[in-house]
Amino acid sequence: MEYVLKTKDLKKTYGNYNALNGLSMNVPKGSIYGLIGRNGVGKTTLIRLICGLQKATEGDFWLYGINNHSKEIVRSRKRIGAVVETPSIYLDMSAEDNLKQQYRILGIPSYSTIPDLLKLVGLENTGKKKARNFSLGMRQRLGIAIALSGSPDFLILDELINGLDPQGIIEIRELILKLNHEHDITVLISSHILDELSRIATHFGFIDNGQMIQEISALELNKKCRKCVKLTVSNMEVLCNVLTEKGYDYSVISDKEIDVFAKLDITSLVVELAKKECNVLNIQEQDESLENYYINLIGGNRNE
Amino acid sequence: MNNLLSAYFQRLLKSRLYWCLLGLMILSGIIIPILAHREMITYGTDYTLESRLVWHFLIIGFIVAVFCSWFLGTDYSDGTIRNKIIAGNSRLKIYISALLICVIASVILVVAHQITIIGLGTWLIAPFKTDIHTISLIIGITILATITFAGINTMIVMINQNKASSSIICLVVSLLMFGISFYVLSVLFSSDMAHSDSIVKQIYEFLNIFLPTGQLLNLINLQVTQATEMIIYNILILVISTGTGIMVFEQKNLK
Known part of the structure; x- marks a missing residue:
């Protein structure tokens, strides 16, 4: 099986506190991988390490086969898109301007695909409305649009559905399924809303105390459940x-x-x-x- | 890094605060010579263009602090710095591009004021009486001090993840530097120091020229006798602050 992300004995320490305690996991290509765990067990820390926001204290991870200690890891991140905790958007800019910013950061010369991207996440009619005035669901979808700007084939979504109303959750769920099925994007999604994850994930990783307790496919889980x-x-x-x-x-x-x-x-x-x-x-x-x-x-x- | 700079410039052009600051600097560059001209006609006051040009030396530090902390701090408060890292940019590139945008934007603010006041002041007040070499040196050091302020403020913002506290720290640091420079200058001008040759006096003299605020206070009096030292100290502060900033930012756990 081909893996987009593999981690081995990953550790992250803040002072005396071990946020990750030798975590090993495997995210298969094409999957929707649900990372499940209580608050504070290390889900967001893991995602921060993968995204390069923080450095691991010990251990390894491989993104598309490239080790985190290699200099090439920075470049390999160009293939990922991520929404970590809260969507990273300029609140005083419109959805379109936010995407233009990200296009510039990525060095995409043309803005021609922005309308399609806005349509994909259902924000095509927001016009000049500032992101500050968006609902939480709209901000989350704009965050996803920004994460999708570089046409990634691995999308990391951290606690994306938390705080959304039922309609917002349904919209995000449909969007994730669409991205996975139609655009062949591998998705790593962390949450503690288990019911929601059970509807979309093809693989699950149960994490506790900074360690992977069990990895299981949805098929195996269905058999067990x-x-x-x-x-x-x-x-x-x-x-x-x-x-x-x-x-x-x-x-x-x-x-x-x-x-x-x-x-x-x-x-x-x-x-x-x-x-x-x-x-x-x-x-x-x-x-x-x-x-x-x-x-x-x-x-x-x-x-x- | 070109991509990052391009994105920063795009944001700068859409920044209301920056346009307000630029407007303020240009407007003050218009108002100062007009007021001087009116006083010269009404009361016969004898103004020189030099004395009107140096006025803005007192506020450069604060203007740069406000701009840098707000512009770069937004990347932290809105979380958009994460987009830059996830997009595959190294932290070094991110830091340098942040520094460059702050330097360029701050220098534009200062130069816009200077061009306006020199252009209008030459017509409304009088041409410079000081030789062009000294004026060029004063303007050059002012711009260099502006770059140093930008370097210090960039370091503060990039190693502190909180926009509000960054803004306060930047302003307090500017205020502190000015306070120290005013104090140092007052001590040096005091009668006790006039004929002293002590090591204490040497320390005060060093501080007077070392800090960019002290340099600007000296330039207000059109003193450029220690121009070389001023240039060296500016470059030194810029290198130290940028080096420290990069080292800390490289190791920083971002949220």
Whole structure:
């Protein structure tokens, strides 16, 4: 698999405080990578290191295969766009003027693509209105437009959806999906709004105390969080035969427990099992959300 | 670095504060000779163009402090300095381009005032009575002091991430430098120092010429006897402040 970003044992210390404590992660090309963690666990610090705003105390990261200790890392950042915490925009300028500034910084000679960029983020009708008078959602979208100015193929969005109203969240979500699907942009998005991340991310990284607790693809996570009915029975063999006959998907957990991934007709199943002298001892519906998964993961980690 | 400078110039041209400062400098360059001309006609006062030209030496430090702290501080307050780094510019390039824009913009403010007052003053007051070499030297050192002020203020703003505190520090530093220079000058002119040859007097004399504010106060009296020292000290301060600024900015954790 090709990775846009890899980090290995990355550490960042502020005085005696370890913001990052040997973090290793891999962001696959073409993915929407959701970086999940509580406030203060090191998400923004990690992003600051990648963007060059701060330097790592120890460890390495590779951006498009270029190591952070190499001089070429500065140039490799030309391929990324980022919105770190708050959008970086001149408040006393219009959306168009803000983009013109960024075009100049990037050395893009023509402003001809600015209208398209403004349209892409839904700010084409803002005219001469100053960014100071924009709503938070509009500012966030302008921040994304600026991040997209250099046609990056890796977009880093830090806590972008925090503080947005539901409509704003939907707009940003659609924009991120559009950028990923239509423009093939890899996205690293950090947030603690798990429900929102679960809707868009293709990969997840769970971070706690400056360390990566687990990296998992959305596919694997869905399998783990799949809605199922957990049955505890007296005779596993009988149950397996019945479920196979009915064509249900299931997974045997132990000699008494089984997860069935289907909508069951409980009454007929219990009756049928009873006829074959198999008692149903317990039935439990399980529907683990990303939130539950995260809580179990982080909680479990803390208890270790 | 050309891209960064180009972006800074674009912002400068759209900056209301800069146009206001430029307007203020040009307007004062118009008003001063007109008022002098009126007094000369009404009361018969004997003014020279030199005495009217040096007036702005007192405010250069403050004008540069206001401009630099506001213009560069906005990059921190609006977070736009991040765009410059993420766009793949090294911190050295960012610092140097910030310094250059402050230097150019500040020099334009000072030169605009000088051109206006010299042009109008020659007509309304009288041509310069001092020789052209001395006048050129005075103007040259004034511009060099302006560049030094820009260098000091750029350092303060670039190593401090807070626009409000940068503005206050820049103004306080300017005020402090002027205060020290006024004090030093008053001590040097006092009767105690007149015939002294002590090391204390040498220190005062050094401070009098070392600080750009002291240099400007000396230039008000059209004294250019230590022009070489003034030029060297300006360059020295500029190099030290820029070197320190770059070193700190390179290591700074930006938010």
